[in-house]
Structure formats: C-alpha cells, structure tokens
Amino acid sequence: MTETRTDATPVTVADALALPELQAGAPELVAGRAGLDRSIRWAHVVAGAGAIALLEGGELILTTGAGWPTDHDALDGLARSVVAADPAAAILELGAHFDAAPAELASACERHAIPLIVLRREVRFVQITQRVHQRVLAAQTEALAARADVHTMLTELGLNRSPVDYVVERLAETLDAPVVLEDSAGRVVAWAGGELLPQAALAPWAATRPDALPAGADSVAVEAQGKRWGRLSALPGPPHAAGRRTVLELGAFALALGKLADPDGEQWLRLSSKRLFDALLNGRYRSDTELATQLAAAGLPIDGRVLLGATLRGTEDFGGHSSLERAVLETALRRAVAPEGRVILVPDPTDDAAPSAGSRASAGEHDRTPLLALLSFPADDPRISAVAESGSAPPLAVRLARELDMLIPSPTPPGWRAHLGLGASGRGVRSLITSLERVRAAGRLRPTAAAGRVTVQQAERQALAYLVRGLSATPEVQEFASEALGPVIAHDSGSGPGHSGDLLLVLRAYLAHPTNRSLAAQRARLSRSVFYQRLALIEELLGVDLADGTTIAALTVALLARSD
Template structure:
C-alpha cells in the first residue's frame, strides 16, 4: 500500500500529532513538499503532504483561514505545521480553518526534521512500488503458465479474474463473447456490445473505460487485441475498485499474451479461409467431385446435405455517408458469420473477394440464420439467397443468389430470397431509371403527335394491347369504331417505324406503357 497520513502518525519516531481532519488520515500521500510561501499552490499537483513552519503566515486569523482554504482547493492531503521556529504552537485560527475544510493538520515537533518525514514517505513509496513490481511479475508468470495449459484462454482469464478480484471476458473480432470467468460474467460481458462496436472503429491497440453494464457498480476497462488496423478480439475486465499500478501491469500482460495467441493463430486462420474459398470456387465451377476429394473430412457432412448460397455486396445507396465503409461492413459480416459457425459447431465455406462476400452453408442451420439476420440489420449491405440445392448444383445456386441480389439492389432491400424473384409481378422491376428513359424515348413520338394532332394514339395503343389486339373489344373500350382504331394503329406503326405484328414490338410497347413512359 502507498503511504498514508495514518501510517506516518503511527510512526513513533516522527512524533506527529493530529490536530484536525482525523477522519481523513487514510488518504494516500503522493509526495512531501516543504514551502514557506503564503501561497504555494502554483507549485503543487495535488496529493502532497505540505510541510511549513509558518514563517510568513503571521497570526492574522483571516489570512490563516484563506491559506488553509487555498491548500484544500489545491487538493493537498494534509498540512504538517512545524512548531518551535516561527510559532511556538500551532495557531488556533489555523486549527479552526482546517476543521472547517476537513483538511488533516499535523503538529510537527521541533526535534522532528522535515527531512525525516520526506524520507519516511519516499521509503514507503519505494517499498510500495517494489511490491507492485514483484507482485505483477509473479502474476505475469502465473498468467503465462495458465496460457500454456490445454485450455489456455480459459485458464488465463480465470487467473486474471482471480488476481483482480473481479471478472474477465474475451470477445472475438465480431464482438461475440467467446470466454468469460467466472461463468456468470458471460451475461454481464454480453451487454457491452455497444462499447465494443465503438472501440472497433479505432486502430488496435486501443482501450476504453466504461461504466458497468446494466447499472452494476463495476469499473470496466476494455482493450482491443491485435497489431493490425482491424482488432482481432477484445478483452474486458470488471472490478469493484479502480485498477492500481500493479493491476494494470497484470492486465497488460494478459493483453500481450492474448494478442500473441491471436496473432500466432492468424496465419492458420487465414490459410483455412483461403482453403475454404478455393473449395467454394471449385463448387461454383461445377467441380463437385474434385471439391469432395480435396475437402476430405474437413467439413464434415456439409457437401452431403442440401446447401444454400448467400451473396452479399454493399448496397447501391445514393445517400451513403462519407464515413460509411462498405468493405469494412463486409469484413465484419464475414467475422460474425464465422463466429456463429464456431458457436454452433457448423461448417461453412466463405469467400470475401473484393466487394462480394459469398457464403455456402447447410440449409436450415444456424450459420444462414445468423447471416440473414445480420444482413437485415446492416443498412449498408444487400444480399441474395439461393434455394436449397445439393452440392453438385452449387453453380445453379450461384446464379440464383446473383439474380436475387440484383433484385435486392434494384428494390433497395436488404435481403431477397430466390423464391421471391419468380413470385409476384415483374412490373416492380421496371422502376429503374434506365428502363424509364427507354420507355420515354420509345413513346415520345406518339406523345408529340397527340399533343399537336387528333387521334389519341397513346390511349388507343394501350387499349388495343390490353385487349390482346381484339379490335371490337378495344374499340368499345375507347368508344370509337373499329375502323377508326385500325387507322390509329397504322399511324402508330408509321410514326414508330415498327410493325405491331411483331410480338417483340408489342411486348416492348406494353412494358414501356406500364413503366410510366
């Protein structure tokens, strides 16, 4: 423990007497400073025990009161007043002012030199620092031994929590809790998701001190883990009291050990990802048998079950803020899908290639459920999901996911499943600006004719097409003779330079009319 006023008073060799503030003697003494100035506060940092003989203080009660108040405002922990030089006794006004402000006031007898008090404090501080170093070194050895155990991460967190008399939790790169000690801390750590998200935006290593989750009295500190731009994980520790110097050394040792473990496994993880991406490319290329041979038993029964393909890209939004980083959102989604697969013990194949994340997973599993849920919550992403297919039909699933993704982008939706593409009407797909421009250009000559001449060609064309070219029915809808309608359709052909006998022409004109052209 650092030295306190109480420990100095208990030192019999110093012969100090408490005159005021006896209930505040437990405050730690950061240093001892001697000054005879009537205002020494410009030279103080707070936390000092100030020693003075009062040579320049005089006996004016108001001046003594102001002196004490200045010291209290400067947050000194106590005032030691040496008697026998400037004052035979401690002025009563000084004692009264110290009682008013709750400032500990110690009488220093003439035989006790101020240097003896300074030496006592220096020795206590040095002893406390030495103890902190030795304690933290031993704790670091314990953490290192724990990290080498079979369950290294769990053992390390257990030792760290025990040393801090609190709790510790480890998060993966996606912010999901993967280990906690004690066991009850997992629920508490899971409520820090928002703080983890804010820390993720800062390059590793970074840290944050936050209030305990859910209204608890914990003091929580979170550290990002990793040496690159993107954190590889996060460590959170919760304690009832503020961490002292020794505790911080131990936490930093845990951060170093966990970072080393994550960085060592990164090469293996990257190799696993590249292997999975290569297998996925084989399946998309129709090389299912080759993929099965290469995969062996690594992915369990994944290739023997119905699978679905999820294709994700940055959403084509015109209102995207400059701070948005779609590529980072894709990388985060990949991390979270992999974390969901690890938690559910489900295999998956994933490929993050430029602005496209492709995930292949078992139909009906936790991986696809987590992936679609996460896409739905991410405004900057759009996704298409294929139907369930056997592994040898993955190329078809890729086409399905591609078409569903295109529909999602066009409609401004987060996720579209393949089954939705063929359902409903094709007309909502005609809302694209390019389609409308085509329709407007195709029908513009007819609109120009109707604006300057008689005939109402656009309305007549719409009625005739809606009646599938039935002259009598369309003429009845318009309230004109069928010969009049025939004349108008010939004028349409003349103006557009196209034959209405061509089904492709009729289709284009009908879609142009329906698109609002």
C-alpha cells in the first residue's frame, strides 16, 4: 500500500478569499480565476524576491512587494520564480511599493492558473495567517479523526472476519459512492453502489477497457509483500474528511491482509461467482441489461457470443477428499474452455447430493454436489459450433477429458468419471438463463456419449428428458409419475418371496432399448429369461402392455419426472 495521506483538505483559495480579514482589504482577483479551488497547505508572508525560493508549494503567499525589482526583465524572472514555487495563490497588497499588479506576474499566474489577488486597503497579515492556519489545522485534525474512525471500522471488520463483499459495502457507505473491487485480471469481485444501477456503476468493467474510469473516480492497488491482487475503485462522489483516496488505501490494506490470510487464494473468485449465480437463479436483477453488465464485468462476455449453461460432477469414488475432486474438476473445465472461451463456476447452492431410492444409489454410484457453469464462446468456436455426430462426444468434452488426464492423481480409481451436462446454446442473457435452468433441472441423465473419463449428456440430444425434468417439480407431473409407477415402487420396497427390488431398474433398462430386449437384459445385468419374467410382472402390476407405444412414452415420462 502506498503512503497514506490526506487528500481532501477543505481550505481552498476561494475559502480564504471569503475570510473577513481578507475582505477588509477590498480584494480583487486579477489573474488565475481557474485556480480558485486550489488547496492551501499553509500561509506565508514573503518579503523580498529571495524568499520565494524557500517555498515548498501550496502556500498562500502574502506580500507587499517590498524588495521586488521594478524593471521588466527582473520582474519577468521574479514571475518565473513565483510560478515555479507553485503556491496556492499570491496576495499582493498595493500602496507601499506597487500601485498595480506587475503585468509580468499577472501573465505568468494566468498561464499557470495560480490566483493573483491584490488588496487595495491595508490589512494585518498576521490576522490572515492566523485564521488560515486555524482552518488548515482544524481540517487536518478532522481528517486525522476521520481516518482513525475508518481504520477502527476496518480493524473491527478484520477481527470479525467479515466477508469481502461486506467490507466493500461498508467502504461504499463510508464514501457515499459506488465502490468496486476487481481482481488482477480486471474482473469484478464485489461492488456496492447504493442507488446507482449496475449498468451504470459497472459499465467501465463491462467494456473492453476497464481502465477507463470516469472523471472524479479514485483507484488504488490491492497489494502486499510485492504481490498485486487487484484494484479498489470509488466512482465519483462527495469528498470525505479523511480523503477519498485515504479511505480507499485503508480499505485496500484491509483487503490485502484478508487475501494473505486466505490459504486457498480463491476467496475472491468464489465470492464473485456466488453473487452472480444468486442474482441469476433467484431473479435478483432489474433487467436483462443489468444482468448482462454484471456478467460481463465479472469476465463473462455476452454480446456477440454463444452462451450456454452446464453442470459438472464426479461419479463413483474419487479416492481423495471432495475438495480435491472439486478443484480438479474446476481447473480442468477452465482449461478446456480457455483461451477463447470464458467460464464462471460455483457449486450448486441448493443441491443436497442425496440420491433417491431406485436411482443412482441403487446402482452403487456416488454423486457429489454438482458444479454449475456459465459458458461463453466466440460465435465460430468449434467446441460448441455444432452438435457432434450420434455416439461421438462433443469437442468440449474431448478437451475436458484431455485436461483431466493431466490433472487427476495417479491413485484415482479407474471407475471414477466426470459427468458433463450441456444445456442448449443460444445468444443473449435470456437464453443463458434458460439453458442453465434446464440443465440444472435435468440433473444427471443417462450419457449420450463418452470421452476418456468424461460422460456427457446434451440438451440437443435429450430434448424430452430436459423438457420433463423442467416440469417435474409441478404437482401435476409428480402426481402422474406416482400413479404411473406406484405399484412397481411399492413392489420394490416390499420383502419376501418374489420381491427382488429391481423392477424399477428393469423397467428403466427396457425403456432405454424397447426394440432390443436382449440388449436391455444385458444393461440390467440379468439373464434373458429372468429379465422377461420381470417384464411380465411389471405388466401385471401396472395392467399395461409394454409393447404399446403410448405405454412406453407414458412410462418414459414418468421415470424421467421421478429420477434425479
């Protein structure tokens, strides 16, 4: 963090001009009107031309012109010395040595926007300096107190281990202006902006050049120990007693300390993703434009891109901690999408990963909480430009399988697989929302293809499954599924002679291959004779003919509505 300083001293040249002690001298501004808002660091009485070189800049100069030269060349040199000293303003009392401001000095002050003020009546310089010093010291005292308050607030937030987004909210509240935290890649991690809409506050980050902040904005780096993690910016707003930049620097320091304490180094990434998915899935946005701005600012471009939602989960035993499995899946997908594509990932916040009876648990499989993904690709990207031929894996899945091969630990059991669910691709925020909602509602379906350790399901190839899963939460569909499958489910849950508990599994295998009962028997891992017996029992329980097309369609819909 850079050296902390006060950058909002409220005493300006205009403030000094309003003092009664200066007004008593009938002041007249003869040059440098554009510099009336210059800050005054101190007030200093200057006698003679040689004392000008001792100034440090920012002073309010008070002089009678005593000891000044009167010829043109010498006055021109004096004027150059004055502007080189960069004072806040120069006040010349007329009468004793000059009856008007030297033209050379007035011209130089006008060019450099340094106010030059003449006094036509005699005043006491000591009273003016005293009043100016009182105002400057009071402002500095106020700034120190305000800075101490901000420091105390941020220290308490650190002791409370407050999340990053809450720290940013408090900074925005303190500055009464939008505050944006971005990572080293320019992606928005967190922001808070009061009444300002996201499309206005985040517009610089949603654009192709996030460095182009509006005039009046302040920005500081978030860094520590020689490592830069990002940038903290405040958009235009009112001044703060401690100085807007000082508040930002203290905030950046607190955020950097939190970053050092983050052992995984992924807190910012997960926070940004979580906020975006919360907005998208729970409708926490006012318009599609607002959501598109937030997504683009977080690193997921929308305009002119092909967008889709996806899920990714591990199946079977990974042979290691779930956090390692998730890290491998996330890293592999990011690498599979890079460099042209973009992805935002988050664990599904509402998935309990609990298998239901008769589904994956009965097959001895294990699913963890799936990852939800938002994907953005260039329009001509071959990984999503077309659906692969039947039976072959899409290019994205092939790329993902290759990345997994390089990342998974060698002891990983051979049965472990990564299951990739791909929603329908489209353009615009609305199609992205629909794609994610449908692939999420579909859950884990039977794969349509495989590549290495990756199994794939695709909305384009499983339109009925995606449609039914999207409607499965409605009471009417659940009632239909219960009525259609109730006798089979009840039989599976029973015990005793004739109760094998596998009728639902047999039915699922048959409906997957209704025209090839031999293949269906193989999928169910039963002999043909036993498989046929099970089918006959299902027909008896349900009172249906499994060769009937309408029955096959109805039972398929019922199974899809019931399965995870």
